[in-house]
Amino acid sequence: MAAPSIRARVRAEMIDEIKAVARRHLASDGANLSLRAVARDMGMVSSAIYRYFPSRDDLLTALIIEAYDALGEAVEAADAGCDRLDLRGRWHAVCRAARDWALARPAEYALLYGSPVPGYAAPDDTIGPAQRPPLALIGILRDGFGDDRLDPPPAAEVTEPLRADLADLAGMLGGELPEALLARGMAGWTQLFGLISFELFGRINRILPHRDAYFDHQTALMADLIGLPRAD
Amino acid sequence: MAAPSIRARVRAEMIDEIKAVARRHLASDGANLSLRAVARDMGMVSSAIYRYFPSRDDLLTALIIEAYDALGEAVEAADAGCDRLDLRGRWHAVCRAARDWALARPAEYALLYGSPVPGYAAPDDTIGPAQRPPLALIGILRDGFGDDRLDPPPAAEVTEPLRADLADLAGMLGGELPEALLARGMAGWTQLFGLISFELFGRINRILPHRDAYFDHQTALMADLIGLPRAD
DNA sequence: TTTCATTCGAGAGCAGTGCTCTCGCTCGGT
DNA sequence: ACCGAGCGAGAGCACTGCTCTCGAATGAAA
Numbered sequence: 019m020a021a022p023s024i025r026a027r028v029r030a031e032m033i034d035e036i037k038a039v040a041r042r043h044l045a046s047d048g049a050n051l052s053l054r055a056v057a058r059d060m061g062m063v064s065s066a067i068y069r070y071f072p073s074r075d076d077l078l079t080a081l082i083i084e085a086y087d088a089l090g091e092a093v094e095a096a097d098a099g100c101d102r103l104d105l106r107g108r109w110h111a112v113c114r115a116a117r118d119w120a121l122a123r124p125a126e127y128a129l130l131y132g133s134p135v136p137g138y139a140a141p142d143d144t145i146g147p148a149q150r151p152p153l154a155l156i157g158i159l160r161d162g163f164g165d166d167r168l169d170p171p172p173a174a175e176v177t178e179p180l181r182a183d184l185a186d187l188a189g190m191l192g193g194e195l196p197e198a199l200l201a202r203g204m205a206g207w208t209q210l211f212g213l214i215s216f217e218l219f220g221r222i223n224r225i226l227p228h229r230d231a232y233f234d235h236q237t238a239l240m241a242d243l244i245g246l247p248r249a250d
Numbered sequence: 251m252a253a254p255s256i257r258a259r260v261r262a263e264m265i266d267e268i269k270a271v272a273r274r275h276l277a278s279d280g281a282n283l284s285l286r287a288v289a290r291d292m293g294m295v296s297s298a299i300y301r302y303f304p305s306r307d308d309l310l311t312a313l314i315i316e317a318y319d320a321l322g323e324a325v326e327a328a329d330a331g332c333d334r335l336d337l338r339g340r341w342h343a344v345c346r347a348a349r350d351w352a353l354a355r356p357a358e359y360a361l362l363y364g365s366p367v368p369g370y371a372a373p374d375d376t377i378g379p380a381q382r383p384p385l386a387l388i389g390i391l392r393d394g395f396g397d398d399r400l401d402p403p404p405a406a407e408v409t410e411p412l413r414a415d416l417a418d419l420a421g422m423l424g425g426e427l428p429e430a431l432l433a434r435g436m437a438g439w440t441q442l443f444g445l446i447s448f449e450l451f452g453r454i455n456r457i458l459p460h461r462d463a464y465f466d467h468q469t470a471l472m473a474d475l476i477g478l479p480r481a482d
Numbered sequence: 483t484t485t486c487a488t489t490c491g492a493g494a495g496c497a498g499t500g501c502t503c504t505c506g507c508t509c510g511g512t
Numbered sequence: 513a514c515c516g517a518g519c520g521a522g523a524g525c526a527c528t529g530c531t532c533t534c535g536a537a538t539g540a541a542a
Contacts, residue, residue, distance in 0.1 A: 025489075062491070066490075
C-alpha cells in the first residue's frame, strides 16, 4: 500500500474523473453511454479513454459496481439509523431508502435492475456488491426470527424441491432461517424492486398520483406477509 | 374495408415480413435491433425499410404492441381454459402463462418490462395492449369479490391520499372493487412481474435451481395475500 | 543531472449504425 | 396504353466502438 507512485495516483484520479463524467452522461442521456462523448467532455480524444478502460463494457461494469455499492450503502445506512428492535421501522426505512436512491438516479437504477444490456454479461466482481441490498432485508428477518418476534399469517408449507433449495440458501446466509420465512423475505425483496421498477418505468404514474402513499402501503403489505410486528 | 387494393396488400405483407425478421433478430441479438441488419436479411438496402417504418423507433413500437397483444392473449387464453369458479387455479394459470411467455421470448419481454430505451417514449397506441395482462388478474379479483369468496388476511386500512386514488382506479375499472383489495391485486401484479424479471435477468439462477417450484410457491403466497380460496 | 523507458494523448482509419436525399424503374389503377 | 404513385438502390452525413501508430512528455533510475 505504501508509496503510491505519482503516476499511479494521477492515473487513479483520471479513472475517477472518467467515471464521474460517464455517470453524468448516464443521468442526462440515458443508458446508451457514448465513450466518445465522455472523451469529448474531458477534452480528450476517444482513443485516450482506452488507456484507462479496455472497453465500453468495462467502464459500464465499473459504474455498475459503484452503483451497487452506493445503493447498498444507502440501504444499510437507513437500516442502521433505526432502533434495532423496531423491525417494521427498519423494513420501511430500507424500502424507502432503496426507492429514494432509485428515484434520484433512475439511469443508474436501470443499469442495475433493468433489462440486461445485450452482449453484456455481468462479471463476478458485481455479485458481491449486488447482494448488499437483499442482505439488508434478510438481516431484518434474521433479527426478528432470532428474537421470536415474527408472526406471519398462515400459508401452505414449502414442499420438497424448493425446500432443499431454500435450505441451501439459508445455509449460505449463515443458517437458522426457516425455509418458509426465507421465501417470504425474497417475496418482499421481489416486491420492493417490482414496485420501484414499475414506478420508474412509468407503469403507474397516470393511475396513482400519490406514489409515496402507494409505495408505503404496498411495502406494509409485504411486512404483514413476513410477519413483522405492528406498532411497538 | 372493401377492396384492399393490391398495392395495399403487398405493402401489408411487406410490413409483416419486416416485423417477423425484426422479431427474429431481437430474439438472437438481444435488444439492440439493427435496421440495416434486418434489411440485409431481407435482401434489401437499409433505406428501403424507411418506406414502411418512418424510423427504428416506430418499428420497435410495432413490435412492442404485437408483443403486448401476444402476452395478453396467452394470459387470457390461460384464464379462459380454467373453471370460472376455481379462482386459485385461474390465478396460477395466468401467472404461469405470463412466465412461460416471457421465458420463451426473453428479448420481447425485456422490450416490454425492462428498462425503457433512452430516447424512446411509449406512444399511446401501446397503453391499451399493455393493460391486458393486469386486467386478466383484476378479472379474477372481481369474480371472487362478486361471489363473496375472497378471504384476505387482515392488514392495515388504506388511508386517505391513497384511498381516493384507488377509488378512482376502481371506478375506471368498472367500479365495485374495494380499495384494499385492489391494492392487493396490484401487489400480486407487481410480484408477478418482479418474479419474472428477476428470473429472466439472472438474479436467482445460481441460488435456486428449481425455478418452477419457486415461482409457484411465490405466486401462491400472493394468492394467499389476496385471499383466493384454497383447494376447492 | 542526464538518460531511458514507460506511459500517455492525438490522429487516422475500419466497420458498423440511423437516417436523408435523389434517381431511376416497375407496375397497378385508370 | 399510358402515366404517375410507390418502390428499391445508392451515395452520403454524422455518429458509434475500437485498433494501431507515432511523437511527446515525464517519472524513475544511474
